[in-house]
Amino acid sequence: MSTLHLVNKSPFERNSLDACLRLAAKGSAVLLFEDGVIGAMQNTKHSDAINTAMSDHKFYVLGPDIKARGLNDDNVIDGINVIDYDGFVDLTTEHKTVQSWL
Amino acid sequence: MEDEGVVKKFCYMNRKAPYGTIYALESLEVVLIAAAFDQDISLVFADDGVYQLTNNQDTDGIGMKNFSKTYTALGDYDIKKIYVEKESLEERGLTADDLQALKYEDEDDDWAEKDSLFVVGREELSKIIDEQDVVLSF
Amino acid sequence: MKFGIVINEGPYTHQASDSALQFTKSALAKGHEIFRVFFYHDGVNNGTSLGVPPQDDRNLPNQWSELAEKHNLDLVVCVAAAQRRGMLDEDEMKRHGKEANNLVKGFRISGLGQLIEAGIQADRLVTFGD
Numbered sequence: 489m490s491t492l493h494l495v496n497k498s499p500f501e502r503n504s505l506d507a508c509l510r511l512a513a514k515g516s517a518v519l520l521f522e523d524g525v526i527g528a529m530q531n532t533k534h535s536d537a538i539n540t541a542m543s544d545h546k547f548y549v550l551g552p553d554i555k556a557r558g559l560n561d562d563n564v565i566d567g568i569n570v571i572d573y574d575g576f577v578d579l580t581t582e583h584k585t586v587q588s589w590l
Numbered sequence: 591m592e593d594e595g596v597v598k599k600f601c602y603m604n605r606k607a608p609y610g611t612i613y614a615l616e617s618l619e620v621v622l623i624a625a626a627f628d629q630d631i632s633l634v635f636a637d638d639g640v641y642q643l644t645n646n647q648d649t650d651g652i653g654m655k656n657f658s659k660t661y662t663a664l665g666d667y668d669i670k671k672i673y674v675e676k677e678s679l680e681e682r683g684l685t686a687d688d689l690q691a692l693k694y695e696d697e698d699d700d701w702a703e704k705d706s707l708f709v710v711g712r713e714e715l716s717k718i719i720d721e722q723d724v725v726l727s728f
Numbered sequence: 729m730k731f732g733i734v735i736n737e738g739p740y741t742h743q744a745s746d747s748a749l750q751f752t753k754s755a756l757a758k759g760h761e762i763f764r765v766f767f768y769h770d771g772v773n774n775g776t777s778l779g780v781p782p783q784d785d786r787n788l789p790n791q792w793s794e795l796a797e798k799h800n801l802d803l804v805v806c807v808a809a810a811q812r813r814g815m816l817d818e819d820e821m822k823r824h825g826k827e828a829n830n831l832v833k834g835f836r837i838s839g840l841g842q843l844i845e846a847g848i849q850a851d852r853l854v855t856f857g858d
Contacts, residue, residue: 596848598847598848600844600847612769613769616768616769616808616809619808619840620768620840620843620844623839623840623841623843623844624840624844626841627841627844627845627848629844629847629848724847724853726734726843726847726853726855727855727857728736
């Protein structure tokens with residue numbers, strides 16, 4: 489079982505997404521939540537980073553945090569799975585370690 | 591002490607510079623307590639976390655306690671796996687010489703003094719982190 | 729599965745406590761066990777009984793307290809972090825000769841060893857912070 493990485497900051501504000509993608513082992517999963525959901529949006533200057541990393545990692549984004557920020561699931565980068573809190577809990581059970589990129 | 595028998599790999603991940611926020615100091619406080627639990631401990635310093643280990647910290651002018659010497663005592667707590675990301679140093683114009691020398695005495699080798707700080711490249715660090723059971727981030 | 733939850737930020741300034749609350753509720757609803765919720769750094773402020781948020785806002789300390797009562801949760805505030813930030817229970821108040829205490833019902837103050845123990849005992853440790 490691989491690691492689940494949690495990123496809760498916008499890539500416009502912090503380097504946590506960058507650090508996570510840099511150090512996360514191949515085959516691990518990444519969940520973007522809180523302000524981290526901003527990194528999951530299409531057509532931002534950070535979108536390419538995730539598109540490139542998609543071959544090494546599975547990506548998830550927390551739907552409630554998207555809605556709260558007035559964003560739309562339709563604008564999430566193709567290939568990122570939108571999940572709710574139940575899905576968040578399930579993801580943590582499916583991975584051996586949960587690492588937060590604070 | 592407690593929970594005898596269970597040994598997990600604990601990783602303490604430090605990515606923030608000292609003094610600007612309390613995370614570095616309170617991370618160190620956790621590590622000192624954790625040392626009593628007989629678990630497999632690794633410390634990782636990456637991104638601005640590498641600044642926690644610099645030589646010559648002098649806090650006289652900011653009215654805060656200089657806790658940098660505590661890192662050099664980690665060896666006495668049997669903490670001997672301290673990893674610093676090479677690329678994080680390079681990106682900041684630092685080298686290993688800018689960091690404090692961290693050592694421990696090896697009881698299995700007639701108490702010979704050995705390095706406990708390892709500057710490791712990105713790929714190796716990625717593997718080390720991936721092997722952990724519990725990652726605590728500060 | 730057995731979860732340990734770590735909350736590193738206080739209520740309101742950061743979303744950490746809200747996210748942790750939603751996660752914990754979801755985990756409980758799915759039948760998982762919460763071994764412990766550990767409050768560290770400014771997270772200790774989630775245990776204050778003195779907050780008076782506006783009526784139309786959530787009261788995070790009370791929400792944690794109510795959830796703890798309903799599900800018998802172990803909410804632990806780190807003593808070292810709490811002392812720095814002025815979070816005291818009755819024992820700590822007496823021990824330090826202070827005039828008041830401010831820990832919400834359902835929380836307890838204890839040492840950092842409780843965090844390490846949660847890391848050892850829980851199947852998953854999930855940290856919410858800044």
